[in-house]
Amino acid sequence: xxxxxxxxxxxxxxxxxxxxxxxxxxxxxxxxxxxxxxxxxxxxxxxxxxxxxxxxxxxxxxxxxxxxxxxxxxxxxxxxxxxxxxxxxxxxxxxxxxxxxxxxxxxxxxxxxxxxxxxxxxxxxxxxxxxxxxxxxxxxxxxxxxxxxxxxxxxxxxxxxxxxxxxxxxxxxxxxxxxxxxxxxxxxxxxxxxxxxxxxxxxxxxxxxxxxxxxxxxxxxxxxxxxxxxxxxxxxxxxxxxxxxxxxxxxxxxxxxxxxxxxxxxxxxxxxxxxxxxxxxxxxxxxxxxxxxxxxxxxxxxxxxxxxxxxxxxxxxxxxxxxxxxxxxxxxxxxxxxxxxxxxxxxxxxxxxxxxxxxxxxxxxxxxxxxxxxxxxxxxxxxxxxxxxxxxxxxxxxxxxxxxxxxxxxxxxxxxxxxxxxxxxxxxxxxxxxxxxxxxxxxxxxxxxxxxxxxxxxxxxxxxxxxxxxxxxxxxxxxxxxxxxxxxxx
Amino acid sequence: xxxxxxxxxxxxxxxxxxxxxxxxxxxxxxxxxxxxxxxxxxxxxxxxxxxxxxxxxxxxxxxxxxxxxxxxxxxxxxxxxxxxxxxxxxxxxxxxxxxxxxxxxxxxxxxxxxxxxxxxxxxxxxxxxxxxxxxxxxxxxxxxxxxxxxxxxxxxxxxxxxxxxxxxxxxxxxxxxxxxxxxxxxxxxxxxxxxxxxxxxxxxxxxxxxxxxxxxxxxxxxxxxxxxxxxxxxxxxxxxxxxxxxxxxxxxxxxxxxxxxxxxxxxxxxxxxxxxxxxxxxxxxxxxxxxxxxxxxxxxxxxxxxxxxxxxxxxxxxxxxxxxxxxxxxxxxxxxxxxxxxxxxxxxxxxxxxxxxxxxxxxxxxxxxxxxxxxxxxxxxxxxxxxxxxxxxxxxxxxxxxxxxxxxxxxxxxxxxxxxxxxxxxxxxxxxxxxxxxxxxxxxxxxxxxxxxxxxxxxxxxxxxxxxxxxxxxxxxxxxxxxxxxxxxxxxxxxxxxxxxx
Numbered sequence: 001x002x003x004x005x006x007x008x009x010x011x012x013x014x015x016x017x018x019x020x021x022x023x024x025x026x027x028x029x030x031x032x033x034x035x036x037x038x039x040x041x042x043x044x045x046x047x048x049x050x051x052x053x054x055x056x057x058x059x060x061x062x063x064x065x066x067x068x069x070x071x072x073x074x075x076x077x078x079x080x081x082x083x084x085x086x087x088x089x090x091x092x093x094x095x096x097x098x099x100x101x102x103x104x105x106x107x108x109x110x111x112x113x114x115x116x117x118x119x120x121x122x123x124x125x126x127x128x129x130x131x132x133x134x135x136x137x138x139x140x141x142x143x144x145x146x147x148x149x150x151x152x153x154x155x156x157x158x159x160x161x162x163x164x165x166x167x168x169x170x171x172x173x174x175x176x177x178x179x180x181x182x183x184x185x186x187x188x189x190x191x192x193x194x195x196x197x198x199x200x201x202x203x204x205x206x207x208x209x210x211x212x213x214x215x216x217x218x219x220x221x222x223x224x225x226x227x228x229x230x231x232x233x234x235x236x237x238x239x240x241x242x243x244x245x246x247x248x249x250x251x252x253x254x255x256x257x258x259x260x261x262x263x264x265x266x267x268x269x270x271x272x273x274x275x276x277x278x279x280x281x282x283x284x285x286x287x288x289x290x291x292x293x294x295x296x297x298x299x300x301x302x303x304x305x306x307x308x309x310x311x312x313x314x315x316x317x318x319x320x321x322x323x324x325x326x327x328x329x330x331x332x333x334x335x336x337x338x339x340x341x342x343x344x345x346x347x348x349x350x351x352x353x354x355x356x357x358x359x360x361x362x363x364x365x366x367x368x369x370x371x372x373x374x375x376x377x378x379x380x381x382x383x384x385x386x387x388x389x390x391x392x393x394x395x396x397x398x399x400x401x402x403x404x405x406x407x408x409x410x411x412x413x414x415x416x417x418x419x420x421x422x423x424x425x426x427x428x429x430x431x432x433x434x435x436x437x438x439x440x441x442x443x444x445x446x447x448x449x450x451x452x453x454x455x456x457x458x459x460x461x462x463x464x465x466x467x468x469x470x471x472x473x474x475x476x477x478x479x480x481x482x483x484x485x486x487x488x489x490x
Numbered sequence: 491x492x493x494x495x496x497x498x499x500x501x502x503x504x505x506x507x508x509x510x511x512x513x514x515x516x517x518x519x520x521x522x523x524x525x526x527x528x529x530x531x532x533x534x535x536x537x538x539x540x541x542x543x544x545x546x547x548x549x550x551x552x553x554x555x556x557x558x559x560x561x562x563x564x565x566x567x568x569x570x571x572x573x574x575x576x577x578x579x580x581x582x583x584x585x586x587x588x589x590x591x592x593x594x595x596x597x598x599x600x601x602x603x604x605x606x607x608x609x610x611x612x613x614x615x616x617x618x619x620x621x622x623x624x625x626x627x628x629x630x631x632x633x634x635x636x637x638x639x640x641x642x643x644x645x646x647x648x649x650x651x652x653x654x655x656x657x658x659x660x661x662x663x664x665x666x667x668x669x670x671x672x673x674x675x676x677x678x679x680x681x682x683x684x685x686x687x688x689x690x691x692x693x694x695x696x697x698x699x700x701x702x703x704x705x706x707x708x709x710x711x712x713x714x715x716x717x718x719x720x721x722x723x724x725x726x727x728x729x730x731x732x733x734x735x736x737x738x739x740x741x742x743x744x745x746x747x748x749x750x751x752x753x754x755x756x757x758x759x760x761x762x763x764x765x766x767x768x769x770x771x772x773x774x775x776x777x778x779x780x781x782x783x784x785x786x787x788x789x790x791x792x793x794x795x796x797x798x799x800x801x802x803x804x805x806x807x808x809x810x811x812x813x814x815x816x817x818x819x820x821x822x823x824x825x826x827x828x829x830x831x832x833x834x835x836x837x838x839x840x841x842x843x844x845x846x847x848x849x850x851x852x853x854x855x856x857x858x859x860x861x862x863x864x865x866x867x868x869x870x871x872x873x874x875x876x877x878x879x880x881x882x883x884x885x886x887x888x889x890x891x892x893x894x895x896x897x898x899x900x901x902x903x904x905x906x907x908x909x910x911x912x913x914x915x916x917x918x919x920x921x922x923x924x925x926x927x928x929x930x931x932x933x934x935x936x937x938x939x940x941x942x943x944x945x946x947x948x949x950x951x952x953x954x955x956x957x958x959x960x961x962x963x964x965x966x967x968x969x970x971x972x973x974x975x976x977x978x979x980x981x982x983x984x985x986x987x988x989x990x991x992x
Contacts, residue, residue, distance in 0.1 A: 081549075082548060088548070090548070095548065098548065100547070100548070101542075102542060102547070204551060205550075205551055206549040206550075207549050208548045208549050209549065209794075211793075212794050213793035239553065240551060240553060241551050241553075242551065242552065242553050242554065242794060242795050242796055243793075243794065243795075243796065320790075320793055322788075323581050323583050323592070323593050323788070323790070325592075326583060326585065326591065326592020327546040327548070327590060327592050331590070331649070332545055332546070332590060333547070342587070342647075346585055366788065369583070369788035370788060371786045371788070374788075378790060
């Protein structure tokens with residue numbers, strides 16, 4: 001029998017539908033894979049019994065012919081999503097053993113379509129990080145290693161657990177979330193596909209907030225098609241989220257193999273940043289060539305305010321975070337460190353509950369919103385944001401989608417960048433613009449580095465034009481024929 | 491109408507004036523909170539009206555309650571204010587256990603309602619009152635915090651989140667209020683408006699309407715310079731008196747605070763800008779926090795909420811549905827009932843009073859009704875510290891009494907006696923008059939008989955009245971006394987004049 005855990009989501013759903021295997025069998029295989037891969041530290045909560053229960057119920061639905069779109073498909077859930085009755089901490093110490101009495105809209109959508117939950121996936125604390133090193137539960141280890149080298153590499157972040165578990169066949173696909181690149185960068189680091197939809201496509205209700213105006217849910221999956229299948233279910237209009245868009249979710253799956261003939265693909269000159277490695281540049285040129293060969297027209301475009309994107313992002317995101325995370329005060333839930341008085345209790349709770357990177361961002365955020373600094377930092381960053389949005393509007397006057405590298409480098413080793421926060425932040429240089437402008441962006445694996453690590457390309461679409469991301473992503477996937485998987489060393 | 495007097499306080503260096511601006515927090519009359527579906531019912535067990543949003547659970551998001559927005563618009567229209575088609579919610583960040591989110595959602599930079607104006611009617615004891623125009627600076631929507639309870643346990647503070655997230659309207663006046671009485675009258679007027687609009691129940695005891703007063707003092711002439719230039723440097727440093735929910739305390743607090751500031755300045759000191767609390771037991775204000783301790787609230791637009799963009803058609807629909815407001819009612823009372831502006835103002839200062847009056851006056855002499863309501867009834871209620879709703883005399887009963895006066899069944903004087911009996915629970919006016927035989931004697935024969943007897947018995951007075959007709963009153967008194975007050979005073983007068991030849 002084939003290894004059920006190696007199936008794509010699409011194949012697995014076909015197999016379930018045609019009764020080649022049951023959800024209980026499929027789920028059992030993933031439960032075993034997870035139990036055998038604890039060294040990767042991808043899951044922070046495993047829910048094998050719950051998974052089997054859900055699988056049984058799914059099989060019963062299939063038997064009675066009432067299956068949903070994801071019925072019986074075992075998925076991993078980023079710990080950012082509140083899951084009823086299952087501990088949810090966003091991998092922060094400050095939430096202690098917090099167990100929600102409610103379900104996030106995105107995960108509810110999955111369960112409503114019959115999906116099976118395998119457990120909660122590791123992530124950077126409150127999604128603040130690009131290497132998974134800020135997780136309260138320790139970092140995830142990337143299943144990929146450099147050729148001939150056993151050094152542990154980061155899976156990227158913040159959705160490191162999602163990316164690693166999909167790459168290591170610990171789930172069919174996973175939910176993730178993206179505030180500055182947290183879906184696309186880990187996808188690129190692990191040879192998986194990740195898409196962040198247009199801001200407002202997916203509900204933020206029940207997602208632990210990092211930066212409200214940037215946070216957006218999305219999937220990490222093995223193929224472009226799988227990501228489309230999952231994203232279609234994750235997105236919905238939700239009256240409980242005022243920023244949720246009241247629009248229909250399209251059928252994206254049928255866009256994946258449409259091809260790019262006649263499409264205009266923009267290549268932004270500003271993304272050719274100083275010190276861009278030859279390897280990444282070569283990958284980018286390869287991507288351009290593939291799309292040309294597939295019938296697309298390549299146009300040079302300019303996104304002139306790109307260089308201000310990263311600084312603006314690292315003002316807006318911490319500012320919102322400093323306010324969003326004020327609720328973790330030890331008063332109502334989560335961890336609490338008693339002090340001699342109220343202030344000491346606040347200080348003790350937050351000093352011990354939050355990790356260093358979160359504390360750094362809370363301080364930056366508090367600073368940029370302070371009276372006397374607000375105009376110089378926050379307000380200015382918002383103006384930059386408007387300019388960046390306008391850059392894209394102008395650029396999309398000339399093209400249908402934009403092709404860029406996903407990240408400036410392949411996966412790096414632990415500790416390699418954690419000493420210098422700015423160097424770590426530079427990892428987001430190609431991805432933050434889509435968040436600042438609210439645009440959809442997909443990362444697709446396109447090749448291997450000289451050291452044998454996956455490299456990804458990014459496609460940015462117009463607002464609400466995820467279809468373009470899927471078409472271009474599908475074309476790149478076809479052209480690249482990326483089938484490499486990490487050697488199983490764990 | 492009376493001229494607006496200038497309120498002055500005598501200091502050692504001469505006269506001082508007071509300048510005030512008020513911030514009223516009015517709880518929006520709504521069954522649900524501003525951003526969650528939780529109930530706003532008063533008196534529920536602690537922490538029972540709390541949704542996941544109100545408790546700021548992870549991942550929870552605010553969703554604006556459309557009805558609360560409508561109430562704010564309605565209030566703005568009632569204040570004759572600009573309704574801003576674009577407004578926005580900001581976060582005001584600070585830590586406190588009764589503030590679960592760690593921030594209050596408010597409107598800082600772009601309030602839903604802009605400038606407006608209301609006419610404030612000030613009562614002056616023993617004199618006719620006056621009216622002044624008070625400009626409104628803005629009205630914005632915000633969330634209330636929960637309640638910290640410090641006195642249940644010596645070592646712990648308990649928190650009740652029932653109020654957390656309840657919608658408040660903060661209504662800010664311009665510094666147009668110039669005396670303690672005016673401040674109280676302003677709150678009273680605003681309260682009457684929101685009650686009439688149905689946008690706040692105005693219950694001050696429950697804290698559903700409370701006032702912060704910014705008080706400063708200045709020398710005569712400075713305020714006029716401020717009004718000319720708009721430059722606050724002409725005014726003194728202000729102190730904010732927080733959270734007052736009684737007209738009496740508002741006035742006491744302002745009096746105390748103004749004198750405190752004058753003393754400081756005259757003693758060569760400087761008033762510190764600070765927030766102060768009024769202690770009604772000691773009758774003084776004390777410092778709550780100084781400007782230096784003031785929080786840096788780090789206001790910024792709430793990214794969880796979209797800006798409020800109001801359609802003009804909706805605003806117009808609300809405008810069309812506005813009920814009669816106190817000022818419109820007053821104008822109608824002046825016109826339809828022929829009342830003085832002052833009486834009309836008193837009667838329309840409160841929807842219940844107006845309703846009561848209209849019931850008394852229906853089909854009766856309105857001016858007489860107004861006199862009886864404002865003087866006899868309100869006088870009695872004031873003396874006994876009763877609310878109108880606690881009045882022992884109903885509107886229809888008072889109307890019955892007035893009918894008896896109008897048709898000359900009883901005199902005004904007898905009516906006061908009947909009124910006293912009605913208060914003590916003897917029943918309807920007609921029954922009391924019947925029972926005690928208080929009907930006015932209009933039978934001229936009977937009156938003539940009494941008059942003849944008195945003239946015969948008092949030849950000296952008769953001689954005197956020829957020279958001094960004003961001593962006629964003495965005869966009237968005697969006749970009334972002899973008739974037990976029941977003789978019709980007009981008939982008595984007429985008969986006396988005829989018989990005495992004056």
